[in-house]
Amino acid sequence: QDHVRQMQNDIMEQLIPQDASGAVENLADLNVTSNLGRMTHYYFQQGGKMLRPTVSLLMGNACNSAMNRSIPEEQIAIPISERSGISSHLIVCQNQYKIGMIAEMIHTASLVHDDVIDEANTRRGSASVNAVWGNKMSVLVGDFILARATQILCSIGKPKVIAVMASIIEDLVLGEFMQMSVTPSEATPSQRMVAYIEKTHRKTASLFASSCRSTAILADPSNSNLHQTAYEYGRNLGIAFQLADDLLDFIATSDEMGKPVAADLKLGLATAPVLYACEQYPELTTMLLRKFKHEGDAERARDIVMNSDGMDKTRQLIDAYSQKAVEMASSLPNRNESTEQLIKLALSQTDRKF
Ligand code: FPP
Ligand code: MG
Ligand code: MG
Numbered sequence: 001q002d003h004v005r006q007m008q009n010d011i012m013e014q015l016i017p018q019d020a021s022g023a024v025e026n027l028a029d030l031n032v033t034s035n036l037g038r039m040t041h042y043y044f045q046q047g048g049k050m051l052r053p054t055v056s057l058l059m060g061n062a063c064n065s066a067m068n069r070s071i072p073e074e075q076i077a078i079p080i081s082e083r084s085g086i087s088s089h090l091i092v093c094q095n096q097y098k099i100g101m102i103a104e105m106i107h108t109a110s111l112v113h114d115d116v117i118d119e120a121n122t123r124r125g126s127a128s129v130n131a132v133w134g135n136k137m138s139v140l141v142g143d144f145i146l147a148r149a150t151q152i153l154c155s156i157g158k159p160k161v162i163a164v165m166a167s168i169i170e171d172l173v174l175g176e177f178m179q180m181s182v183t184p185s186e187a188t189p190s191q192r193m194v195a196y197i198e199k200t201h202r203k204t205a206s207l208f209a210s211s212c213r214s215t216a217i218l219a220d221p222s223n224s225n226l227h228q229t230a231y232e233y234g235r236n237l238g239i240a241f242q243l244a245d246d247l248l249d250f251i252a253t254s255d256e257m258g259k260p261v262a263a264d265l266k267l268g269l270a271t272a273p274v275l276y277a278c279e280q281y282p283e284l285t286t287m288l289l290r291k292f293k294h295e296g297d298a299e300r301a302r303d304i305v306m307n308s309d310g311m312d313k314t315r316q317l318i319d320a321y322s323q324k325a326v327e328m329a330s331s332l333p334n335r336n337e338s339t340e341q342l343i344k345l346a347l348s349q350t351d352r353k354f
Helices: 003-015 022-028 032-046 051-066 094-117 129-133 135-156 159-180 189-219 224-251 272-280 283-289 297-306 310-330 337-347
Strands: 075-077 091-093
Touching: 003 032, 003 094, 003 135, 032 094, 032 129, 032 135, 051 091, 051 094, 051 189, 051 224, 051 337, 091 094, 094 129, 094 135, 094 159, 094 189, 129 135, 135 159, 159 189, 189 224, 189 272, 224 272, 224 297, 224 310, 224 337, 272 283, 272 297, 272 310, 283 297, 297 310, 310 337
Parallel strands: none
Antiparallel strands: 075 091
16 A cells, blocks of 8 residues: 555545535536646645655654553554655554644645745646646645645644644745845854754744644643654754755756756855855855856856865754754654654755755
């Protein structure tokens, strides 16, 4: 059985049920629901690593074990992606499974919007939603996926979990805003690095961190130490993951990634390899301040970065965040197979290939 498929099908069922209900039939004339259905199902049909559900559910299972929590009635076997390097079943409760779905739905909604912002034509090896249906529809498709995720979240019925998961959406927007804003020219390299890590937390790590916190809350609502450990694991893993993504933008091919690469500089973005290279090559800072907009800037900056220590230093930074994630997972009581998988996942970020 393809375990990933199970969750993708469950998500698609939540978005627009396959067998049309009465409400859908009423709208059929307008062709609204069927088109929206096709668009919202588009990425979930193509697969993907399902990394966010995997991480949050492994954490849920590890926390259930940490609390010696038996979950007799609600238990459910969750999907684990083969591609994530983990292939096992694990048992979590129904509400923890919902957190996995919501995490993937928020992530997908943000990608639909991101490809509009970045004007990207490919995603997961196929044409992006905006390339197929245009920007206007894409904005609505992202909103719709988010709306459905919110409804699932409310069905969990726990205000604390709703607040934690809602904070992800705020962080995603703030992260994108930080990324778009120009760093003041008087900022020092280390101030630039602090701002970049903060942006990375909001844009990427917050989703991992708060999904992990949520499955921990569901494991034991009153254990704030456990919630914090779960959150810190997700935050450190998430930052390591995005750092690896930023590194891959320099070294991977678009075939490997299924999306455009060598793209960040052209988008005016200075990621970790660039920020490190700036310390060695001050002329890079001049280009950074004008967001690599002059003719030939992106290409020249790329050459400088490739010849600098930037990529090695970025690898060391990935290691440092991975290690912090490992420490967090290792500190969970009553370690089980899921805890080991969380550790393995953190360690795999340094030499991630896609
Ligand atoms: C991918 O980054 C994008 C994100 C991680 C977040 C995007 C967030 C928004 C557009 C805010 C709106 C949010 C919601 C929930 C609708 P990237 O462009 O660096 O990566 P890529 O190479 O995969 O495109
Ligand atoms: Mg982007
Ligand atoms: Mg993008």
